[in-house]
Amino acid sequence: xxxxxxxxxxxxxxxxxxxxxxxxxxxxxxxxxxxxxxxxxxxxxxxxxxxxxxxxxxxxxxxxxxxxxxxxxxxxxxxxxxxxxxxxxxxxxxxxxxxxxxxxxxxxxxxxxxxxxxxxxxxxxxxxxxxxxxxxxx
Numbered sequence: 384x385x386x387x388x389x390x391x392x393x394x395x396x397x398x399x400x401x402x403x404x405x406x407x408x409x410x411x412x413x414x415x416x417x418x419x420x421x422x423x424x425x426x427x428x429x430x431x432x433x434x435x436x437x438x439x440x441x442x443x444x445x446x447x448x449x450x451x452x453x454x455x456x457x458x459x460x461x462x463x464x465x466x467x468x469x470x471x472x473x474x475x476x477x478x479x480x481x482x483x484x485x486x487x488x489x490x491x492x493x494x495x496x497x498x499x500x501x502x503x504x505x506x507x508x509x510x511x512x513x514x515x516x517x518x519x520x521x
Contacts, residue, residue: 387417392512392514393431399507404501409493420488421485421488426483432476432477454479456472476506477504
């Protein structure tokens, strides 16, 4: 069995944002040489997320609106966590959107459903963060 590891680095200039990382994942799969197996993609920071969905700008705006309604950034004093930081909402948004995804690898390709893409979700940006890609298989 083969095992392959790669890190992606992001520094989103705004507080929040979504980045389609599917091309990076496809590249990592090609580099790995794995034809049958699994790919794990996970955010290596507690205020960022990795998730799978459609790459459609209206949906991304809906996520932004929905997440802000569920865990609004302001007022920052509403959160017990915000004693020396102002990112409690980012922790909650990450919890909702998820830490990681696992995608089957079949015949050397990511085995997606219709319209599925992999995204990095940033909820407390303006600093460098990373995503781990781990591929195992044959």
